[in-house]
Amino acid sequence: MRRFASFLILCAILALPVPSRAGSAPDACAVPDEFVTASGAFGQLAAAIAAGGPVAILAVGSATTVGAANRSGEPTSATQGAAFPWHMLRALEASSPGGKFSLTIRGGGGMTAADMLPLISAALAEQHYPLVLWQTGTVEAVRGLRPDGVSRVLHDGVEKVRAAGGDVVLIDPQFSRFLRANTDLDPYESVLRQVATLPGVALFRRFDLMRAWANEGRVDLERTSKPDRDAVLELLNRCLGQALARFILSGVDKAKK
Numbered sequence: 001m002r003r004f005a006s007f008l009i010l011c012a013i014l015a016l017p018v019p020s021r022a023g024s025a026p027d028a029c030a031v032p033d034e035f036v037t038a039s040g041a042f043g044q045l046a047a048a049i050a051a052g053g054p055v056a057i058l059a060v061g062s063a064t065t066v067g068a069a070n071r072s073g074e075p076t077s078a079t080q081g082a083a084f085p086w087h088m089l090r091a092l093e094a095s096s097p098g099g100k101f102s103l104t105i106r107g108g109g110g111m112t113a114a115d116m117l118p119l120i121s122a123a124l125a126e127q128h129y130p131l132v133l134w135q136t137g138t139v140e141a142v143r144g145l146r147p148d149g150v151s152r153v154l155h156d157g158v159e160k161v162r163a164a165g166g167d168v169v170l171i172d173p174q175f176s177r178f179l180r181a182n183t184d185l186d187p188y189e190s191v192l193r194q195v196a197t198l199p200g201v202a203l204f205r206r207f208d209l210m211r212a213w214a215n216e217g218r219v220d221l222e223r224t225s226k227p228d229r230d231a232v233l234e235l236l237n238r239c240l241g242q243a244l245a246r247f248i249l250s251g252v253d254k255a256k257k
Contacts (some may be wrong), residue, residue: 028218028241035209036243038202042167045248046255048130054100058123058166059085060116061135063109064174082234084132087241088248094201095249104129112139113153120157124164131248132161135171135206137188138179147187154195168201169248175210177222204247206240213239 048055059065067083089103106119113136120132134157140150154170161168172192173179189207196203214220219239224232 001195028213028235029242030210030218031186031239031243031246032092032208032212035205036246036250038169038247040199040202041254041257042131042200042202042248042251043255044165044200045130046068046166046252049099049252050097054102054142055131056102056104056127056129057085057089057133058120058129059103059105059107059133059135060123061107061133061137061171062104062111065135065171066105066109074185082237084237084240084244086107087206087238088244089241091242091245092248095245103208110139112136112143113144113150113157116154117157121160124160124166128164129161129166131169132166133169133171133244137185137192138173141149141173141179141183141185141188144183145149147191150188150193151195154191155198158195158198158201162198162200167251169244170196170201170203170245172203172205172207173216202247202251204244209240209243210236 045055046198065083065085070145079172085103085105092101093099104123106123107116107227113134116134116136120134123129124157134154136154137150158168170192172189173185179185185207192203210219214222219236221229221232221236
């Protein structure tokens with residue numbers, strides 16, 4: 001439990017809103033194609049974009065997805081835009097001239113997939129979401145929850161989203177040397193990969209992408225000095241958001257072919 005508390009504190013720090021600062025390397029957000037190519041087609045999302053009008057996206061997750069938000073998961077005016085889903089939204093709009101997207105965020109620090117499932121059900125009952133982003137796996141790994149239980153929850157959630165006419169992007173844990181050294185992530189990554197083989201579902205490999213950036217010296221939050229931490233965190237959120245937008249659009253392109 002002490003290690004779990006320490007990791008939750010780390011996640012909370014990473015999720016804090018930060019001011020935007022200039023000075024990042026132009027290629028800091030460079031991404032190999034393998035990380036921004038969806039494994040399948042997002043037919044529901046493609047149809048919604050083609051129909052015109054605002055396309056609603058639901059993002060559900062723990063601290064790094066929600067950022068500093070109130071309990072309902074709705075960002076306040078002071079925190080909106082800090083977490084990576086908001087950067088994804090802006091990147092989608094920039095890549096789709098004339099396209100309009102809206103973003104709803106639900107979740108909170110320390111929440112498991114099982115905790116998030118009722119939030120997804122409630123959101124789907126309120127309106128139609130052609131795309132649902134579901135970030136999970138970190139809290140389950142830290143707590144050592146049964147992977148088969150996580151698998152059942154994810155399958156249940158995916159079925160609900162698909163039945164409601166939506167596609168799903170699963171997002172795995174963020175890269176952390178501390179997390180890797182103190183937990184066994186492999187069973188949970190395996191579950192995410194298996195669920196992502198279902199139609200209309202894909203896995204955005206955030207862990208591997210962040211590790212690649214760290215290994216290349218592009219964005220490495222854990223080895224950043226305190227004075228530079230705010231700027232690097234803002235850069236990380238922006239890079240993740242842009243990469244996620246490219247990943248989503250690749251699934252839309254596949255649906256058009």
